[in-house]
Amino acid sequence: MNNETKKYLIVGALIGVLNALLATIYLADRPIGASTSYPFLASIIFDLQSSIYYKEIVGAGSWEAYFLLGGFCGALFMTLKNKSFKFELVPNLWGELKGKSKLKRVFFAFIGGFILIFGARLADGCTSGHTLSGSMELAASSLVFTFFVITSLIISSKVFYGVKK
Amino acid sequence: MIVAFIAGFLFAIIATSVKITTFDKIISFALLKDFSVAKILLFCNINL
Numbered sequence: 567m568n569n570e571t572k573k574y575l576i577v578g579a580l581i582g583v584l585n586a587l588l589a590t591i592y593l594a595d596r597p598i599g600a601s602t603s604y605p606f607l608a609s610i611i612f613d614l615q616s617s618i619y620y621k622e623i624v625g626a627g628s629w630e631a632y633f634l635l636g637g638f639c640g641a642l643f644m645t646l647k648n649k650s651f652k653f654e655l656v657p658n659l660w661g662e663l664k665g666k667s668k669l670k671r672v673f674f675a676f677i678g679g680f681i682l683i684f685g686a687r688l689a690d691g692c693t694s695g696h697t698l699s700g701s702m703e704l705a706a707s708s709l710v711f712t713f714f715v716i717t718s719l720i721i722s723s724k725v726f727y728g729v730k731k
Numbered sequence: 732m733i734v735a736f737i738a739g740f741l742f743a744i745i746a747t748s749v750k751i752t753t754f755d756k757i758i759s760f761a762l763l764k765d766f767s768v769a770k771i772l773l774f775c776n777i778n779l
Contacts (some may be wrong), residue, residue, distance in 0.1 A: 567746040573748070580745045584738065594734050598742065632732045636739025643740070 587700055596629055597699030600637075601692035603630035604683050663727045 581598075588594045606627020609620040645651040656671045664670065686692035689711055691700060697715065700708025 577748060581742065584741055584745065588738055591765055596736065598738070629735045632735035633739035636736035636741075637743040638739075639736075640740035640743025641747055654745055667753070712772075731772075 581698065582702060585699055589699075594629070596626070597695065597702070598633070599626065599691065599695035599699060600634055601630075601683060601686035601695065602626045603628075603634050605687065606631060609621050 585598050591595050602623050605619070605625055609615055609617065609623075609627075614620055642651070655668050656666055660671060664674075682692070686695075689696065689707075691708070691711070693712075693715060696705075696708040696711040701712055
């Protein structure tokens, strides 16, 4: 096993331990998840707190909003610590394959984000809730979700980017 | 809420230690075939 593979093994194990600890009743009694925070925040912004859906998601949504805030701060901390912080509207891989247009990048980022959250609401969870947390619990729906996410990721990246090197 | 914040903070630190997200690697695999499938499977499924 080389060092790169060992690194993934350690990172995977640490995320597994973190997720398992959070799922205990002593900490959060809740697995890692992210996408419910978006309809939660959108409901607050657009004053939809009286809706039935908001009442259903308010618990998970508020927890995940704080989780994402912590994630943002953690990522910011790491980039500042590594001195790799920078503002980047067009990532390198996108720039190489789709061009340097900022407008094009923002447009597709919006479309991608819209589809992602729409799909996550349909599936009642995203890659965090299903792939990380649900798979850990061997939930059938999460295993099916993960299989189709990875399959469609490979297919759509080939079709969308369409590059052969 | 403090637990959620700390969990997110730790999650980001752990995840950024590999410097690249899982899905970036899948895209790299699909396009460039430059990574071992075993790594992504290891990363995802170690949680099982």
